[in-house]
Amino acid sequence: MEENKLRAALQEKEIVFEQHFYLYQKNVRRFENYIKYDAFKDLKLIFEIYSEIFHLRGYNYNKLTPDKMEKLLTPFSISEQRELLNHLIKSLSKNGNDDEAKEMMCILNDVELKYYWEKIKNGQDFFTSLFKLFLKGISYNxxxxxxxxxxxxxxxxxxxxxxxxxxxxxxxxxxxxxxxxxxxxxxxxxxxxxxxxxxxxxxxxxxxxxxxxxxxxxxxxxxxxxxxxxxxxxxxxxxx
Structure with a gap:
């Protein structure tokens, strides 16, 4: 009985995840202002649900690969991408998905390099950003x-x-x-x-x-x- 309850709860979460993800993709395609206002917080919620399911089942058939992450993050600014990735990493770690979190940290490293480079090009905190870019670069791997x-x-x-x-x-x-x-x-x-x-x-x-x-x-x-x-x-x- 307990096992059946766990399976039922997991299936419910999977359904919720699929519904949220479907609505997210649909809204991105249909509404231009969705990215500006609601997409950010919706994607955070999707990441949280994904982290729970991945821990319970190993959500390999719908795993967030680097290619999928790139498509998901592209509509957002570099600073928003950093925050989203940090949120995903925390959610994965919280649910015991350390290996998956490490993979996301590799993507985060790439995003942070772009983030500091963009700040340098825009003249924002030039020397600080340059120093951080240098440190991030030499510690890349x-x-x-x-x-x-x-x-x-x-x-x-x-x-x-x-x-x-x-x-x-x-x-x-x-x-x-x-x-x-x-x-x-x-x-x-x-x-x-x-x-x-x-x-x-x-x-x-x-x-x-x-x-x-x-x-x-x-x-x-x-x-x-x-x-x-x-x-x-x-x-x-x-x-x-």
Whole structure:
């Protein structure tokens, strides 16, 4: 009896979901002002019902795939898309659909990149938006993070080549001889400098630009890794 009641309740929710979704699609097609006034809150309700059904049944035959989400979100502004996705993620997490919520967070990352880029183009909070876009970009996924670290290490190793300093004359490097290979030795000196492993290895700025270069060089790596870890932490908090 209890099982029959649960099935009946689930079927009722499925019917409600289908009715709401059908009316939503119908209103979007028929009424131009629907998107401006009622579509936003209606879609939030649809997301809530969807989250409940997905948890109970695994609503695979009508799963909100990235393609479907793109079609649903396209009529809305970027800021509205962010809010809708955040609402869907919270609803999915609340109902125990963590894997599905993670998929939606990938879509949210794309939307947020567009959001900050749009703000930059419109001149809204230019520097703040640019900084947030940069942080969002470097924490987009693990592959981007690894790529940024590789690029950082490559250019930082170049900085430790003596010829570069003779041209720009902005820093002075007293290197330690770890190996006969120039690249390996420069890389070893870079690691020694970043983590202060040997006091004999010294890097001194010769002017203002040298100070900026060294400050950026030390801060960038920790900013990239730290930002990624912080973003991962916030993502886990969202899923709780």
């Amino acid at each position: 693990l592959y981007i993070l690894l790529l940024m670290i590789i690029i950082y290490l490559f250019f930082s190793t170049l900085i430790f080549c003596d010829a570069k300093f003779e041209i720009f004359a902005i820093i002075e490097v007293k290197k330690i001889s770890f190996t006969e290979c120039v690249w390996s030795n420069n890389f070893a000196n870079l690691i020694s400098y970043l983590f202060e492993l040997d006091e004999k290895m010294e890097v001194k700025p010769l002017n203002f630009w040298g100070v900026i270069l060294l400050a950026f060089q030390k801060a960038f790596l920790f900013l990239v890794i730290g930002n990624y870890l912080i973003m991962e932490m916030f993502n886990k908090i969202k899923l709780q």
